[in-house]
Amino acid sequence: MAAKKFPIEAGHIMMFARAVGDPNPIYHDADAAADTEPGNVIAPPTFYQSSAQYDPDYFLRPKIGEPWFGSGKNPTGVPPKRTGGDGGTGLHAEQRFEYFRHVSPGETLTIKTRPGKTWERQGKRGGKLTFSENITEYFDESGELVVRATGVGVRTEKVVESD
Amino acid sequence: MALQASKIQVGDTHTQKLTDDLSRTQIVQYAGASGDYNPLHSDEIFTTKVAGYPTVFAHGMLTMGMTGRMVTDYVGDGRLTAYGVRFTRQVWPGDALTATAKIDAVREEDGQNLVDLSVSTVNQDGDVVVMGKATAKIDP
Structure with missing residues (x-):
């Protein structure tokens, strides 16, 4: 599912820092x-999220030769209800990082992910909200934990209206 | 460059402007660097016609990353031990963002001086778009 190896590269860090x-x-x-x-060059605090680049199955990146849910000929390239949500949207609710050491180019991190807690709450505008935690741990070549990332996703029943 | 425990106190704040006018292109840059190509962040047609939003909006992680600049500029390079935020409101193209850190505690743990910060970023209307906490190693 998630990337197993995350090579830390100077060019990737440069582009990420520019982007933020x-x-x-x-x-x-x-x-x-x-x-x-x-x-030495180090990675910016949220750089670890870009390990998604090395996840072969990452669902938010178009796959070569496969239909993509963004627009092309039509507003979406795949039939609606692809994800099984009834018009609702998955959004990123919260993200936390714990740093045990700051990494530099040339290192290759090994990634382990596991699910965390799941809970529900009644939202004001989006109906029922379902929260779920995902924990990603990054280990260096000597097996030491260098960063722990905890993401919280929320799925809404309806499209969230803007104010 | 790092903060010194002897020169700071609880309640001190540090504020930094992050952008005056967030561009769609910066959002695209973030998509490319992070690998998160969710069309909600760059594809106006999908976002308005399929997802039902008024326009594309920034990745929460872009706002967290931009806010991280303020935190590391304040505490020094390689000093962070924890950084977390909640995404409280969407960030849209054209938004102006300003980030602030406030010192919640100056403490010592196993002989290491630490600072705990509350972190928040607001848009041009003063609405909070991310809020969270950070902890960093500081000098005595």
Whole structure:
């Protein structure tokens, strides 16, 4: 399901830091990073989420040769109710990271995921809300836990209206 | 560069502007870098006609990542031990975002000085879009 290996690459960190609008040289300039306390390029705090790039089955990336649910000829490339939600939407409710060490390019992390808690709540506008936790742990080559990421997803019964 | 326990106190705040005008292109950049290509974030036709939203909106993780810049600029490089947020409101193209950290506690654990922060980011209307906590190692 999830990626098993996550190679930490300098170019990936540079592009990720640009995307989140962080110009800190420690994310793109190895010479400047050598003079900082970590002494090397490190990954920005939320970089670990981009391990999705290495998940062969990641459902939010188009697969070569397969229909995609975004628009092309039609507003969606797949029949509606693909996910079984009755017009509802899955959204990211919460994300937490615990850092035991900050990683640098050249390392390859091993990933283990497991489900966490699941709970329900009545929403104000979206009907019943179902929350579920997913825990992703990243280990270095010596087997030490370096980062634990806990994501909480929420599925709504109806489309969430904006204010 | 790191914070010093002797020079900060509970209640201190640090505020940083993250963007004046979030572009659709930055959202696309984030999709490319993170690998999250959910069409809700870049595909106007899918998002309006199929999903029923007024327009595309930012990944929550983009707002968390942008807010992370404020946190690491404040506490120093490689100092974070924990960072978590709840996504409280959608962020739309054109939004202006400002992030603030407030010191909740300055403490010591196993001889290491730590700071606990409340973190929040607001849009141009003052509505909170993410809120959460962070903890970082600091100097004495």
